[in-house]
Amino acid sequence: MSNDSRSATAPLYSPAPGEAQLTLRAVLAGCLVGSVVSCTNIYIGLKIGWSFGASIVAAVLSFAVFAAAGRRLSVLETNIAQTAGSAAGYMSSAAGLLAPIPALQMSGYEFTWQTLMLWAYSVGFLGVFFAVPLRRQMVLVEQLRFPTGTATAETVMAMQSGAGDAMLKAKALVFAALGAFAFALLAHFYPKLEAPPLHEITQIGFLITAANWGFTIALGPALYGAGFLIGPRVVLSLVLGAVIGWGVLAYQVQSQGWAPGKLMDFKTGPRGWILWPGVALMVSEALASLAFSWRTFLRALFPQSGAEQVEDPAAAENIPTSWWTGGLLLGSCLAAGVSQGVFGIPWYLSLVAIALSSVLAVVAVRSTGETDINPVGGMGKVTQLVFGGIAPGNAT
Template identity: 50%
Template sequence: MNQTHDEQIYIPQEGESQLTFRAVAAGCLLGGIVTSMNLYLGLKIGWSIGGSLMAAILGFGLFALIKPKKPYSVLEANITQTAGSGAGSMASAAGLLAPIPAMGMLGEEIPTWGLFAWSLAIAYLGVMLAVPLRRQYVVIEKLRFPTGTATANTIVAMFASAGESLRKAKVLSYFSVGAFLYIVSSYFIPQLESPPFHKWFDISALGVMALWGFKLAVSPMLFGAGLLIGPRVGASLIGGAIAGWALLGPSIQSIGWAPHENPMVIFDQESKLWGVRGWILWVGVAIMVADGLVSLALSWKTFMTAFRGTRDAMSHGDLKETSQESTSIPNSWWMGGFALASIATTIVASLVFHIPPLLTVVAIFLSTILANVAVRSIGETDINPVGGMGKVTQAIFGSVSSSMATNLMSAGITGAGASQAGDMMQDLKTGHLLGASPKAQFKAQLIGILSGVFFAVPVYLVFDQAYDIGAANSPLTAPAAQAWKAVAEVMSKGFAALPPMAGWGMLAGFLLGGLFPAIKRFYPKLAPYTPSGLALGIAFIVPAKYSIIMFLGSLAYMIWQRWRPSSFEALVFAVSCGLIAGEGLAGITNAILTLIGVPSLF
């Protein structure tokens, strides 16, 4: 391969291995672990993480341990991370964190074949949408795509310093095994996961705090997530928990707006009473929606530039980048793939969710526009505004259809397009920096997505059967799905669907949520100190114990960074991902133990 770029950080060797069976297989396997982990994490707190870096590090560690006769190459590592990120993103792209569980909360039964068909159809839409944008955003404008750039540099560094890379892989594995064993042990001894201090010490104040969710939840996954999100988001979570569960919640219960004696109840069908959680979640949803929509509105320049980029990309495709056009993705591939994925999505949407074909076509059209904006947003900030994209679609479809299924699943199409387009573009950025073949990456991504579906859907079904996703007493509260469901209910039923006086709470939440992106936009010096609207809103939806443990993780982030900065830079990602992956896999194990009726010891 003779191509060179001014950004390129690695020059491939003549005849260097790239799209090999072992690289793709490793990526699919590691991506399956990531998507299973993301399902558990996303259904618990509403977030998921990318699989690129994790697949790259573990793939390198795997082959370093195996020591094959033919050495594992840099370009193979790139294929492993591409397939791994494609598979790992399926928890989000297939709608299994938001629209699908929201449908379940509404009592809609989705057949297993329908979940597989839907996941496969919409996941490929986003990949096809990313291809024609590559030349404009990666080659011409050279947008940074921080995760893609970090992954490329990590791969090069691993091969330059094999000992350090193996150390990271081992640390990740050790923490993963430790988290796995702890959470599986907590199945048999539940006190390990939530120590009942209020009972042990018989202190009434602790009992009251526990009733309102302020208790210690020992969760390696959430502590690891706190290590990833950092102090600003961690502080936003604990601030939201205090505002929602310690201040607002008791106030509205004492006034009588949420009279159920158990504050964790959303709505009790028998007594027809709202719990505090059912009231304040509307405030949290409003904060999240406003944060997403105002951020989009303030990014109007991004919209305009994205549209110009689309025009240029559609005119020139992915060609003219190198002297070897055989490495580029032919226009016929993505155009044909987009047409097939669109047809499949339209058919599945009609058969499974009874969405009129015309409305599905409109949703796909919106997806092409909003996925473009999402790609540029990721390129500039590393943030994919999937939630905001989904809310835009929900608002548009709420004006033309009263069907909640149409509202949710049309937004799912937009969310999938944004999710997969952004994921694919990060991978293409990595490949661009490494001098890899876009065509090889495209094939690896398609295979990774296919394998990811066959990991994600069965794991989701196991979780749903074992834990009743989204239920008031479920460990998987699905906060993102709660938000999507709430918007769909308002769009279909109007404000009559709200608890008493919750409309005013939503208005206050909307104003507050819109204030944060405005401050960051017009007063950039205050941006590091401005709360995260997404995190603040989620803290109103999930029990306070989840916010507490994530805040402790972000506190550990600050202490570790200041105390041992070199160790922090080298190992923080490995430690956090190990904790998240270990509990994610343990969650699957515990769900299976629940389904087959294995009793706990206490």
């Protein structure tokens, strides 16, 4: 490895001996922010199908709150806060609360909150031990960039050197949240504020026609925030898909008599008809993107040599091998048991899923480290196709 590459990946921070790290206040602050983000992810995920991370938000808010109280978090404590916040924020997605669980409930399954908590705990516990062996190869040997993690680290260091900047960011977050809360409160009592009916605010012909085919104006702050984060290319693609799907295909299938029912009827209406080309496009794109990432697959499955020669600066804090293997076995048994008890999935199919997930996790972590994109959609499609062949007709 060249000297340039080593300097490019030099540690951003060297902690002082005895610096506070895993403290109760850091964990609680991160969990609190992450819990809020997880709840918002469920709302946004059910609304538009996406979820967003909490690393930088948790770091900024946790640091700013304690700085305002005169008890600033250390660098390591801030890192613990953002770690806890990120983990809690992503649990809604990791536990399947954005797609699989709602899909099962729409199919007639019912789950109590206690059951869902047990399920989330089991998959979260198992996932932690999946990550243990990946750290050395991805972080120490190959030194992947992990853009979001790097950006979070730079943010933490910037806050430590200038707390005023952190306070400005925290104030921006708080004021934006208060504004969104006020709008949501008003929209609860005046629904037309969030979704004004086009029929009542305009007499322009094509807008009236668009309203008849399901188009409307959504003024909710959550959608604006999502648009800020995902950027113009994805937003324009969504607009184009909506126009083609609902403005062209829906009209054609109803006028041709292929879907004569009401517009939003899944069984006989255009909504149920255009669902299938939409799903086909998503699955094909996901699988195609995975196919074009074959180099990432190969690097993940056949990692670089040299792991034994790399010095681990945190060797004294590493999890013992016995803990890792024991945790992995316990987590696998727990996940398989919960899957069988909650979803009726045979334990041997759960073990197949765990084995498949271990391979896909390597690919997902490498893709995230290289491009900052976790191909969760493509990974999910691969799993669905595999189990569609192994257990056809089984919804769970």
